[in-house]
Amino acid sequence: MRRVATGLLVAMAALFLLARQFQGAHPAWGFVLAFAEAGMIGGIADWFAVTALFRHPLGLPIPHTAIVPENKDRIADTMAQFLQDNFLIPPVVARRLKSMNLAGAAGDWLADPAKGGSTRLRDGAAELAAQVLESLDPDRLGNQVRGGLFRQIDKLEVSPLIGQMLGTTIADKRHMPVIESLVRWAGLTLEDNEQMIRDLIHARANAVLRWTGLDETLANSVLDGLYKLLAEVIVDPDHPLRAKVEEGLAKLAQDLQHDADLRARIERLKGELVGNPAVSVWWQGVWERLRAAMLDRLRRPSGEASGQLAEALTELGKHLRDDPQLQLQINRFARRTLVGISVRYGTQIVRLVSETVKRWDAQTVTTRLESAVGRDLQFIRLNGTLVGGFVGVVIHGVDLVL
Structure with missing residues (x-):
């Protein structure tokens, strides 16, 4: 458009020269000359006006030109x-x-499979989370997470909490499977170490028992008695040994909540555990595995977790759209x-x-504003050239009449 406007101005100049050459040949050439002359003036004036907005015309520092760059900060x-x-x-x-209706628009975008709102949102969120996770120093982030976690653990008094949990478990009879599992574990342990028990009894028996073979009978009696005791505990829910275990657990739950000495010992053990360097090393390994697992899930948009997230977002979109x-x-x-x-x-x-x-520097502001206004600036030059020409014809006609 700049070339078109400039080309029209050149055409007006050529028409002006031609009209001057044939001015005396016919009165009509006077109108052509007036049109071309006024058109050149209008085109040049509007070129100056348009150029003066953004730069100095012909590089001359004429006052009140280069208005935009000179007044950038005020603008x-x-x-x-x-x-x-x-x-x-x-x-x-x-x-x-x-x-x-922002909620309706968001719901329609999330719920419509053709628009893929939930998929794009899921993928975008997953990619953003993965990039943030990768950009952070893993060791430093792991230490910060560990520090925050350990600080919360340090603030929490675990003894009453454990006591309450244990008391609730006993009251709801949820400890029974645990006792049965412990008894079965004791039976398996006894079976695996049966020979060691026999050897221990043989070693502690005197020479007379060993000579008469009564030590073997004693070992068998001890093992049979233990097996029978464990079997009775498993079979009989009201076995006295179960009652003793429950009584001990109930007392432990009570002491964990109300015994100041026990609570202090638990707190000291907790502090020693949290402050143990081995725990820090263990946590760093756990954190690395967690971080790798999170990155793997985030980088697999078709995975199970991503599919569940997409379904949840789609369901949310339907609720937003329809409610x-x-x-x-x-x-x-x-x-x-x-x-x-x-x-x-x-x-x-x-x-x-x-x-x-x-x-922004002045050139950047000038370029961006000039590009934004674009073709209209050059149409100002075109209109100025043509309107100026027609005004020149009117003035020439009025001059002839007067």
Whole structure:
């Protein structure tokens, strides 16, 4: 468009020279000459006006030219103030948001498979989380997570908590399978170490018992008695040994909650465990495995977890799309939130605009504004050339009449 406008100006100059050459041949050439002369003047004047907005015409430092680059900072402040006074004020924001169904639009986007809202949101969130996780120093992040976790553990008094859990478990009879498992484990341990028990009895028996073979009989009796005892405990829910175990557990639960000495010992053990270097080494290994697992899941968008997330987002979108009451509540919340943001942070938002424009160099501002206005600037030159020419014809005609 710049070349077209310049070409029209050159054409006017050529027409002017031609009209001057044949001016006396016919009265009509006078109108052509007036049209071309006035068109050149109008084209040159508008070229000067358009150019003066963004730069010095022909590089000459004429006053009041290069208006945009010379007043860049003032333009930035004026633009920011205009935004704040006309857009970022609560009535305008509230009125605009009142006519918008943000929740419905979000629900339609998430629920529609053709739009893929839930998939894109899931993939975008997964990629962002993976990039953040990869960009952070794994050792430092692991230490920070460990420090935060251990600080919370240190603040928590575990003894009453364990006591309450144990007491509730006993009251609900949920400890019975644990006792049975312990008894079975004791039976298997006894079976695996039967020979060691026999050897221990043989070693402690005197020579007479060993000579008569009674030590073997004694060992068999001891083992048979233990096996019988364990079997009776498993079979009989009301066995006295079970009652003793339950009594001991109940007393332990009570002491964990109310015995100051036991609670202090538990706290000391907890502190020693948390402060043990071996625990730190163990945690670092656990953290590395957790981090690798999280990255693997985030990098596999078709995995089970990603599919579940996509289904959940789609279901959320359907609720948002189909539930007018939910839409009303969410839209009201969004409107109040955004109005509050415009009140609290409107100044910072427009300051960001102002400071960003101020940081641009003059050439950048000139190029961006000129590109934004674009073709219309050159149409000003075209119109100026043509309108000037027609005005010249009118003036020439009036001059002939007068």
